[in-house]
Amino acid sequence: MMLLIGGKNLGISSSFRHLCAALLPKSISKSGLDYLRGYDWRKESWNLLFAAGMVLGGCIATFLLSSHPMPVLPPEIHTPQGALKLLAGGFLIGFGTRYAAGCTSGHSIMGLSNLQKASLAATLAFFAGGLTAAALHFAFGLGGR
Amino acid sequence: MGRLKFLLLGVWFGIILTKAQVISWYKIRNMFFFREPDLYLIIGSGVAVGALSVFLIKRFRLRAFSGEALSIPGKDLTRGTVVGGFLFGLGWFITGTCPGPIYAQIGSGELWACFTLAGALAGAFAYAMARPKIGD
Numbered sequence: 362m363m364l365l366i367g368g369k370n371l372g373i374s375s376s377f378r379h380l381c382a383a384l385l386p387k388s389i390s391k392s393g394l395d396y397l398r399g400y401d402w403r404k405e406s407w408n409l410l411f412a413a414g415m416v417l418g419g420c421i422a423t424f425l426l427s428s429h430p431m432p433v434l435p436p437e438i439h440t441p442q443g444a445l446k447l448l449a450g451g452f453l454i455g456f457g458t459r460y461a462a463g464c465t466s467g468h469s470i471m472g473l474s475n476l477q478k479a480s481l482a483a484t485l486a487f488f489a490g491g492l493t494a495a496a497l498h499f500a501f502g503l504g505g506r
Numbered sequence: 507m508g509r510l511k512f513l514l515l516g517v518w519f520g521i522i523l524t525k526a527q528v529i530s531w532y533k534i535r536n537m538f539f540f541r542e543p544d545l546y547l548i549i550g551s552g553v554a555v556g557a558l559s560v561f562l563i564k565r566f567r568l569r570a571f572s573g574e575a576l577s578i579p580g581k582d583l584t585r586g587t588v589v590g591g592f593l594f595g596l597g598w599f600i601t602g603t604c605p606g607p608i609y610a611q612i613g614s615g616e617l618w619a620c621f622t623l624a625g626a627l628a629g630a631f632a633y634a635m636a637r638p639k640i641g642d
Contacts, residue, residue: 407509411516412609418520419529419613426525433616434531434602444621446600451608451625452632453597458605459633460590462581462642465604468591469549472581474556479583483591490595495538498599 461486520610529610531602538599584642590633601625 423430437443458464461483463472469487472480526548527533537545560578562568569575581587598604601622603611608626611619 407512410509410512411519414513414516414518415520415523415606415609416516416613417513418517418522419524419610420520420615421517421613422521422524422610423614426521430614431527431530432532433529433611433614434618438531439618444618447618447621448625448628450597450600451622451627452629453593453625454601454603454605454608454622455597455626455629455631456633456636457590457592457594457597457629458626459630460586460640460642461588461594462584462586462590464594464606465549465598466606468581470552470556471578473553474560475578475580476557476560477580479581479587482583483587486588486591487595487598490592490597491538491599492595493592494596494599 457490516609519606520613523607523610524614529603529607529614534598534602534604582642586640586642597629 438447454464458467461468463480463483465487468480468483473484523529528545528548533542533545536542563576567575594604603619603622605626608619608623612623
């Protein structure tokens with residue numbers, strides 16, 4: 362499956378995959394303030410197209426390419442509390458990735474591929490955060506769910 | 507073609523993330539609980555392929571199809587890299603999603619992923635507000 366990504370991406374987009382990966386989270390910051398106004402987002406609008414494409418891709422993969430689509434989120438999250446949890450977690454994702462200037466794609470895949478020290482630090486920090494949350498999850502008796 | 511190619515690349519990436527189940531909450535949990543190696547292998551092979559690509563691009567000074575030279579701007583290691591990275595890690599576990607898959611989740615018909623996206627937009631906005639104080 363990753364051979365697919367590798368083999369194809371190498372051919373299709375040896376040029377743009379970095380850009381796509383590296384700028385992905387920028388797509389979630391396009392209005393207001395210096396950080397958001399200080400650059401020409403129109404120049405980065407390709408990134409929004411990329412994001413829109415991903416919505417479409419998720420749709421195609423689920424409804425056209427899967428005989429048994431997998432559930433994406435667990436059923437128990439479809440409650441008001443679950444929505445709050447997603448909002449709060451999403452907030453951490455948005456804040457954290459902008460502060461760190463990258464996410465899994467920009468740092469862990471693209472950055473590490475480019476052998477960047479900052480991306481190694483970021484990737485370690487991502488997993489430190491995730492594993493800490495997992496440990497807390499256990500500590501509070503929520504078990505392996 | 508123009509900008510359409512970015513849309514198509516997004517479609518491609520979205521299909522891959524979906525078919526690889528990277529957009530699944532369960533997969534993320536299984537990764538953080540060390541229950542299955544799948545995501546580590548996916549990320550690992552992504553890096554292996556990516557590193558080889560970057561190496562070849564640099565070695566042979568490859569250009570984009572449009573002819574422009576390729577450069578990969580580096581990123582500085584700052585406090586934000588570590589602190590922000592840690593916060594993102596927490597959110598990654600809580601929502602079972604990292605930024606890219608949010609879009610694919612929505613596309614797959616999981617409309618509750620819109621809450622994750624709304625939270626992420628709010629978080630990015632909050633960072634924009636906080637940036638004058640906390641820097642990069």
